[in-house]
Amino acid sequence: MVADTESWVKRTGRVVLFPVVLGAAMAGAIVGLQRGVDPLLLSAVTVVPVALIVAIGEFWLPFRRSWAKSRGDVPTDIAHALFSNAIAGEVIKTVLLVALVPAAAWLAASVDFRAWPNRWPLALQLMLALVVAELGAYWAHRIAHEYGDTALWRAHATHHSPRRLYWLNAGRDHPFGVVLLLVPEIGPLILMGAGEPVLVAFLIFTGVHGLFQHCNIDVRLGPLNWVFSMAELHRWHHSVDVDQANHNYGANLCLWDVVFGTRYLPKEANPAEAQAPRDVGIEYLPNFPEGYLRQLTVPFRARWRGLKAEGRLIRERNAREENPDFTRAGRRLADSEERNAPPLGLVGSRAS
Ligand SMILES: [Zn+2]
Numbered sequence: 001m002v003a004d005t006e007s008w009v010k011r012t013g014r015v016v017l018f019p020v021v022l023g024a025a026m027a028g029a030i031v032g033l034q035r036g037v038d039p040l041l042l043s044a045v046t047v048v049p050v051a052l053i054v055a056i057g058e059f060w061l062p063f064r065r066s067w068a069k070s071r072g073d074v075p076t077d078i079a080h081a082l083f084s085n086a087i088a089g090e091v092i093k094t095v096l097l098v099a100l101v102p103a104a105a106w107l108a109a110s111v112d113f114r115a116w117p118n119r120w121p122l123a124l125q126l127m128l129a130l131v132v133a134e135l136g137a138y139w140a141h142r143i144a145h146e147y148g149d150t151a152l153w154r155a156h157a158t159h160h161s162p163r164r165l166y167w168l169n170a171g172r173d174h175p176f177g178v179v180l181l182l183v184p185e186i187g188p189l190i191l192m193g194a195g196e197p198v199l200v201a202f203l204i205f206t207g208v209h210g211l212f213q214h215c216n217i218d219v220r221l222g223p224l225n226w227v228f229s230m231a232e233l234h235r236w237h238h239s240v241d242v243d244q245a246n247h248n249y250g251a252n253l254c255l256w257d258v259v260f261g262t263r264y265l266p267k268e269a270n271p272a273e274a275q276a277p278r279d280v281g282i283e284y285l286p287n288f289p290e291g292y293l294r295q296l297t298v299p300f301r302a303r304w305r306g307l308k309a310e311g312r313l314i315r316e317r318n319a320r321e322e323n324p325d326f327t328r329a330g331r332r333l334a335d336s337e338e339r340n341a342p343p344l345g346l347v348g349s350r351a352s
Pocket residue numbers: 159214234238352
């Protein structure tokens with residue numbers, strides 16, 4: 001009887017945890033914004049409790065038990081959350097506001113370009129902001145993945161470096177990677193004249209959604225997987241298999257993945273398919289640095305080339321250990337695999 005009750009509670013928890021917490025957080029944020037609560041305070045009192053709920057949820061409903069174990073990555077992820085996201089993100093937002101608000105005012109004054117419906121209810125403005133922001137972010141993200149070893153991919157690679165997914169991964173990103181996605185997200189909103197309340201609501205939504213998107217909770221969204229780009233979709237984006245990883249680029253919504261044909265959730269078509277990829281990370285860079293400061297150097301070309309060369313040696317050594325008959329032909333195969341992999345960002349068998 002107890003076991004039945006527990007399984008019923010857990011079954012329900014898997015389905016309702018995300019929509020209930022997101023709904024409650026955004027309802028509170030919208031009410032707070034309408035009453036003039038300070039945006040920074042509002043962000044803190046919204047996102048911090050959600051982070052706690054998600055962290056507890058990972059113990060209650062773990063998706064993959066091996067992902068619950070720290071791999072020495074927690075200090076690095078905390079540093080990313082504090083510096084790459086909180087500080088660098090704030091600087092970028094400030095620069096964007098300083099640069100684009102006058103441009104938006106000029107557009108509004110000179111060509112009567114008042115695109116943003118600031119009089120709409122805030123909840124409706126938020127929905128519109130999500131749709132608009134996701135379009136720019138979708139293409140920036142997709143281009144970073146699908147056009148080889150460009151500066152965009154090197155900036156974004158840090159986000160794909162962890163070998164497990166849990167709630168703190170949401171903040172793992174190089175400051176250049178934060179710029180890569182934040183500029184096309186909120187730049188168009190500012191240029192269109194979106195007011196501060198909807199910008200703050202959008203950023204709170206992104207923060208809450210991001211925590212769930214990377215969580216190690218066995219969430220089951222069912223039809224909501226056609227709305228949100230949540231954990232069940234995003235785990236495939238982090239796959240070590242590049243063919244799997246080059247999908248599900250949405251940060252919050254899967255709308256543009258649906259429109260442009262990159263939405264991927266194999267178990268929908270066949271329930272016997274896996275729930276998630278066998279492994280996550282960047283397979284051709286097994287030596288990706290673990291420390292925060294060393295990760296900051298990764299996007300620079302010389303450092304990147306060095307990492308790739310080291311990675312090739314490590315993979316050759318591993319292949320030799322696994323197969324004493326590893327031959328010149330095997331080395332040629334390893335080389336060709338590497339050549340084929342970078343064009344798609346993550347290599348061989350991986351994800352984003
Ligand atoms: Zn991610």
